[in-house]
Amino acid sequence: MNIVRWDPLRDPITLRESMNRLFKEAFGPITEKSEMKGDSWNPSVDIYETDDVLFLTAEIPGLDEKDIEIQIEDNTLSLKGERQFAKETKEENYRRIERSYGSFCRSFSLPRHIDQENIKANHENGVLKITMPKKKRAHPEKKKITKRGIQKK
Numbered sequence: 001m002n003i004v005r006w007d008p009l010r011d012p013i014t015l016r017e018s019m020n021r022l023f024k025e026a027f028g029p030i031t032e033k034s035e036m037k038g039d040s041w042n043p044s045v046d047i048y049e050t051d052d053v054l055f056l057t058a059e060i061p062g063l064d065e066k067d068i069e070i071q072i073e074d075n076t077l078s079l080k081g082e083r084q085f086a087k088e089t090k091e092e093n094y095r096r097i098e099r100s101y102g103s104f105c106r107s108f109s110l111p112r113h114i115d116q117e118n119i120k121a122n123h124e125n126g127v128l129k130i131t132m133p134k135k136k137r138a139h140p141e142k143k144k145i146t147k148r149g150i151q152k153k
Contacts, residue, residue: 041083041100043128047108054114054132058106061126062099068128072116077130079106113137 046057060068062083069080082103110116115135122129 041102042104042106043079045079045106045108052134054111054134056108056130056132058128058130059126060123060128063126065123068123070121070130072110072119075110075112075114077108077110077132079128080104 043058043060045059046055048055056077058079060081060083063081067081067083069078071078071080080103083101085101110132111134113135115133118133120131122131
């Protein structure tokens with residue numbers, strides 16, 4: 001067994017270096033320019049349903065209808081768009097930037113019983129609301145089994 005000299009500062013420094021490496025791998029290096037540019041963001045979404053309709057509501061402030069793409073393919077609803085950084089003020093004049101900028105893409109699996117031909121979207125005051133009606137389901141027929149065969153009730 002080797003004897004290793006204990007260094008009280010080694011463990012915290014190693015931990016800090018490990019955490020820095022983890023954040024760099026996950027988010028990339030954080031610089032003023034990368035914060036200004038903004039790589040991506042995801043709008044908050046609520047999904048709820050009633051007996052007849054499935055609703056999706058997304059918060060997308062600062063985007064116009066023309067900046068949002070809604071696509072449905074293979075029972076998957078995709079929302080895509082991009083929020084541009086406003087260049088009204090020079091970047092060096094900013095003291096703090098907390099709003100997110102860049103492109104986004106969100107995808108959601110739809111149930112098979114959604115009537116994709118009648119989906120409607122409404123964009124108002126930074127909120128996108130997608131209304132997805134459900135197909136009318138045929139009620140299963142009740143049948144009674146007798147000695148003579150199957151009979152409808």
